[in-house]
Amino acid sequence: MEDKAYKLLAEQLGISGKRAKELIDRGLVYIGDRKLKIARANVEAETKFRVEMPAKIATIYEDDNLIAVNKPAFLDAYEVEASIDDASLIHRLDRETSGVLLLAKSEEFLKKAIESFRNRRVKKFYTAWVEGV
Numbered sequence: 001m002e003d004k005a006y007k008l009l010a011e012q013l014g015i016s017g018k019r020a021k022e023l024i025d026r027g028l029v030y031i032g033d034r035k036l037k038i039a040r041a042n043v044e045a046e047t048k049f050r051v052e053m054p055a056k057i058a059t060i061y062e063d064d065n066l067i068a069v070n071k072p073a074f075l076d077a078y079e080v081e082a083s084i085d086d087a088s089l090i091h092r093l094d095r096e097t098s099g100v101l102l103l104a105k106s107e108e109f110l111k112k113a114i115e116s117f118r119n120r121r122v123k124k125f126y127t128a129w130v131e132g133v
Contacts, residue, residue: 069100088110090113
């Protein structure tokens with residue numbers, strides 16, 4: 001017997017269907033080693049899901065306008081943004097990159113910060129760690 005993936009996930013985890021759909025839409029749910037991409041996909045009732053929650057994101061600095069967090073590698077910048085209430089990404093880091101990610105707490109500050117990045121008034125520093133040959 002089949003049912004919608006988000007319904008089965010909600011039942012297995014004891015959460016709402018809305019929350020289950022959100023987890024799937026954020027790319028956090030797997031069946032085996034494959035990411036589940038469609039919440040309404042029909043899956044077998046016996047399907048076992050795996051949810052990979054993002055790593056805990058450490059806040060490095062926060063004031064009335066800005067939040068600076070340490071983004072772990074292999075976590076999408078948009079997942080970080082989604083995990084922090086009332087904050088918007090000022091810039092992005094590649095999924096594979098770890099480092100300081102800045103988020104604005106107001107629309108006004110966001111516009112000013114993006115303009116600073118656009119006009120190259122923000123200095124960026126990169127350090128690479130390489131193993132092997």
